[in-house]
Amino acid sequence: MDILFLLIPLSVGLALLIIVALAWAVWRGQFDSVEAEGERILRSD
Amino acid sequence: MHIATLDTGAAQLALRWSALDERAEWEGFSRPLPGRTDLWESYLAIEGMHCAACSLTVEEVLQKLPGVENVQVNGASAVARVAWSPGQGRPSAWLAALQRAGYGALPAGDMLAAAPRIQAQRMMLWRWLVAGFCMMQVMMYAFPAYIAEPGDISSEAQGLLRWASWVLTLPVVLFSCWPFFSSALRDLRNRRVGMDVPVALGILIAFGASSAATFDPASRWGAEVWYDSVTMFVFFLLSGRLLEQRLRDRTAGSLEALMRSLPDGVERQGADGTFERVAVRRLVPGDLIRLLPGDVIPADGTVTAGESQVDEALLTGESTPLQRRVGSAVIAGSHNLNGMLLVRVERAGSETRYAAMVALMEQASVQKPRLARIADRIAGPFVLLVLLASVAAALWWWPSDPVHAISVAVAVLIVTCPCALSLATPAATLAAAGALARRGVLVRRLEALESCAMVDTVVFDKTGTLTEDRMAVTVSWTREGTPAAQALSLAAALALHSLHPLSRAIVQAAGPVSGSAVDVTEVPGQGLQGHVAVGAGGKPYPMRLGSAAFCGAPADAQAAGGPQVHLSDEQGWLASFEMDEALRPDAGPAVGALHVLGLQVQLLSGDLMAAVTRLAARAGIDKAYGQRTPEGKLAHVRELQQQGRRVAMVGDGMNDGPVLACADVSVAMGQAVPLAQAQSDFIVLGGQLAAVSALLQHARRTRAIVRQNLLWAALYNAVCVPLAILGFMPPWLAGLGMAASSLLVVLNSARLARMPG
Numbered sequence: 001m002d003i004l005f006l007l008i009p010l011s012v013g014l015a016l017l018i019i020v021a022l023a024w025a026v027w028r029g030q031f032d033s034v035e036a037e038g039e040r041i042l043r044s045d
Numbered sequence: 046m047h048i049a050t051l052d053t054g055a056a057q058l059a060l061r062w063s064a065l066d067e068r069a070e071w072e073g074f075s076r077p078l079p080g081r082t083d084l085w086e087s088y089l090a091i092e093g094m095h096c097a098a099c100s101l102t103v104e105e106v107l108q109k110l111p112g113v114e115n116v117q118v119n120g121a122s123a124v125a126r127v128a129w130s131p132g133q134g135r136p137s138a139w140l141a142a143l144q145r146a147g148y149g150a151l152p153a154g155d156m157l158a159a160a161p162r163i164q165a166q167r168m169m170l171w172r173w174l175v176a177g178f179c180m181m182q183v184m185m186y187a188f189p190a191y192i193a194e195p196g197d198i199s200s201e202a203q204g205l206l207r208w209a210s211w212v213l214t215l216p217v218v219l220f221s222c223w224p225f226f227s228s229a230l231r232d233l234r235n236r237r238v239g240m241d242v243p244v245a246l247g248i249l250i251a252f253g254a255s256s257a258a259t260f261d262p263a264s265r266w267g268a269e270v271w272y273d274s275v276t277m278f279v280f281f282l283l284s285g286r287l288l289e290q291r292l293r294d295r296t297a298g299s300l301e302a303l304m305r306s307l308p309d310g311v312e313r314q315g316a317d318g319t320f321e322r323v324a325v326r327r328l329v330p331g332d333l334i335r336l337l338p339g340d341v342i343p344a345d346g347t348v349t350a351g352e353s354q355v356d357e358a359l360l361t362g363e364s365t366p367l368q369r370r371v372g373s374a375v376i377a378g379s380h381n382l383n384g385m386l387l388v389r390v391e392r393a394g395s396e397t398r399y400a401a402m403v404a405l406m407e408q409a410s411v412q413k414p415r416l417a418r419i420a421d422r423i424a425g426p427f428v429l430l431v432l433l434a435s436v437a438a439a440l441w442w443w444p445s446d447p448v449h450a451i452s453v454a455v456a457v458l459i460v461t462c463p464c465a466l467s468l469a470t471p472a473a474t475l476a477a478a479g480a481l482a483r484r485g486v487l488v489r490r491l492e493a494l495e496s497c498a499m500v501d502t503v504v505f506d507k508t509g510t511l512t513e514d515r516m517a518v519t520v521s522w523t524r525e526g527t528p529a530a531q532a533l534s535l536a537a538a539l540a541l542h543s544l545h546p547l548s549r550a551i552v553q554a555a556g557p558v559s560g561s562a563v564d565v566t567e568v569p570g571q572g573l574q575g576h577v578a579v580g581a582g583g584k585p586y587p588m589r590l591g592s593a594a595f596c597g598a599p600a601d602a603q604a605a606g607g608p609q610v611h612l613s614d615e616q617g618w619l620a621s622f623e624m625d626e627a628l629r630p631d632a633g634p635a636v637g638a639l640h641v642l643g644l645q646v647q648l649l650s651g652d653l654m655a656a657v658t659r660l661a662a663r664a665g666i667d668k669a670y671g672q673r674t675p676e677g678k679l680a681h682v683r684e685l686q687q688q689g690r691r692v693a694m695v696g697d698g699m700n701d702g703p704v705l706a707c708a709d710v711s712v713a714m715g716q717a718v719p720l721a722q723a724q725s726d727f728i729v730l731g732g733q734l735a736a737v738s739a740l741l742q743h744a745r746r747t748r749a750i751v752r753q754n755l756l757w758a759a760l761y762n763a764v765c766v767p768l769a770i771l772g773f774m775p776p777w778l779a780g781l782g783m784a785a786s787s788l789l790v791v792l793n794s795a796r797l798a799r800m801p802g
Contacts, residue, residue: 001199001202004202004205005205008186008205008206008209009209011182011209012209012212012213015178015179015182015213016212016213016216018178019174019175019178019179019216022171022174022175022178023171026167026170026171026174027167027171029163029167031167031170032163032166032167033122
């Protein structure tokens with residue numbers, strides 16, 4: 001079970017990385033108009 | 046011919062655009078670019094954009110213009126952001142260039158307010174995502190502790206899991222919870238206890254005790270950790286806040302977008318005697334202005350030449366147009382209907398009657414009675430009880446086991462988590478607001494749903510609220526041998542040539558018009574005359590449509606009642622039509638439904654008493670009050686409130702603004718003037734009055750559900766606290782209990798998302 005002492009800190013690090021990635025997505029405006037992105041497929045161009 | 050009218054239209058537009066080049070006007074939709082002294086950024090709402098390629102075209106068109114530094118077009122919101130230097134560029138040139146490229150544009154000053162709103166939205170979304178993601182990960186770390194038999198997990202492994210949970214709970218407490226902490230601090234500084242105080246207290250105590258147990262397992266603060274409960278609780282609460290913010294911003298955004306408009310211009314006489322178009326805000330007393338039919342009167346003044354009918358319904362509630370001739374006064378905000386007027390300005394800007402009404406409205410909104418929210422009312426006693434219970438627990442254990450006493454006291458504080466309590470109201474009101482939006486009622490203030498359930502009196506405005514914005518033919522008399530339908534059809538042929546409300550009513554009542562009229566002239570204050578031919582090749586006969594004197598109507602046709610229009614031909618009087626305001630089709634049933642709910646219904650109007658009582662009878666309202674000025678309406682509602690009544694006001698006009706601002710609950714119709722909507726808690730779209738009774742009914746259901754939620758929260762605490770005091774509450778059971786009670790509250794509230802009927 002010693003591997004836990006490597007894996008659990010790794011998972012914490014990964015979780016913190018994902019939080020940073022979420023911040024990047026939010027502040028780039030990817031969630032500002034979620035509905036509009038879905039409607040894009042219906043547009044004619 | 047066609048091209049000529051197009052040209053004059055374009056010329057008129059160019060005149061309106063030119064007003065945008067004044068600094069006072071373009072500052073309304075621009076702000077200085079941060080860090081650049083010479084550059085400003087302006088926002089334009091683009092009309093006619095259909096695809097992504099359009100936004101590229103718009104960018105190209107604007108980019109080429111002098112003074113424009115940089116253009117960005119957002120295809121989804123159809124808003125262009127233009128960075129430009131005021132020294133070299135002119136906003137009117139942008140609009141002209143866009144017009145040539147086939148797009149319309151309006152200044153979008155509301156985007157200035159939207160930018161900080163988008164920032165706040167992103168911040169809240171990030172807080173929510175952090176809480177949600179950490180919650181899931183912390184639950185994974187907590188899971189082994191729930192399923193393991195004693196001895197399965199080594200103490201080192203347990204320490205590791207607790208440390209990992211602590212690391213991921215830290216961002217939740219330090220970052221995601223900040224709104225609760227700042228609001229609790231504000232409450233304490235103002236010496237009151239709102240719902241955020243127990244929430245902040247619960248989070249801090251649970252996190253503090255868990256941290257102590259993680260880093261010092263022998264701590265006297267307890268040996269249990271509560272990370273999963275803390276993160277889940279924060280995630281639930283933030284979900285509620287996020288939805289609430291979205292709802293509020295969407296309503297505010299769509300209302301502000303409605304107010305986008307070109308600056309109002311007016312024709313003013315210059316020093317050389319010719320008329321030129323200037324922005325309304327440049328008018329000063331003494332100016333002479335020319336008003337064409339259809340213009341909005343921009344200032345208070347006196348008519349110096351011309352004669353016309355003026356519609357003051359929005360300001361006074363008077364339903365029939367008023368005759369204005371040389372020497373009569375006209376007021377800002379009313380509409381010039383059918384003649385040209387020259388008006389000497391007496392009061393402009395903030396001096397006008399219109400501006401005085403806005404001031405009265407702002408003053409009244411300060412004095413609006415604010416109901417303390419149920420949840421905030423019980424927050425104080427709740428905190429007190431929780432603190433007392435934990436002190437009692439400590440005192441109970443102290444004599445036998447002083448080390449255990451503190452950990453039990455902490456456990457009591459945690460078990461009485463205010464989860465269900467703090468979710469009870471927002472979960473219910475949010476679900477109800479969603480259902481109301483689908484029914485066509487926009488909720489501007491969620492808190493108002495609570496006041497709405499207490500309402501016992503509903504006061505309606507008349508013109509534009511109970512009635513539609515038009516007249517309808519109610520009775521007609523004709524000369525012997527002429528069918529009423531035929532007379533109506535002849536009258537409509539003439540009436541087609543006029544924009545007067547009574548003419549429009551005749552056209553609407555007649556349906557398809559069979560005759561055609563030529564040589565039609567409008568005699569100001571009298572009516573229309575012209576030649577009407579029946580059928581395709583019929584011979585035209587001279588006919589008149591208008592007042593009794595103009596058409597030689599006999600006295601017996603002039604019964605009392607609403608306004609009348611008469612028709613005559615070569616042989617004299619032919620027909621008379623009596624008009625009244627068109628009642629909204631669902632007005633009667635809506636008033637009936639309110640009576641069924643046990644509410645008193647009143648009609649409060651600025652119109653003449655006779656018109657008000659007549660309409661009240663048609664709508665089934667027993668209490669009607671007429672000839673009230675905006676101040677009079679305000680006094681009436683205040684008096685009702687002093688009698689202990691809770692008043693819901695339904696209105697639409699400028700003259701309802703002050704009374705909407707002071708009523709306990711205010712409802713504006715969807716087509717109401719923006720200023721009236723800005724004062725309302727609810728906005729009813731599509732002019733359906735039935736939605737008003739549905740709203741009140743749903744508000745009552747919401748209150749019932751909130752009470753059920755609170756009762757459940759109280760029951761949960763009543764069972765758990767004694768168990769925790771006696772030391773029978775293991776942490777896994779407490780955690781499960783908190784989750785289950787929160788979930789139950791959310792599911793119970795979800796019942797409000799469906800509206801009966």
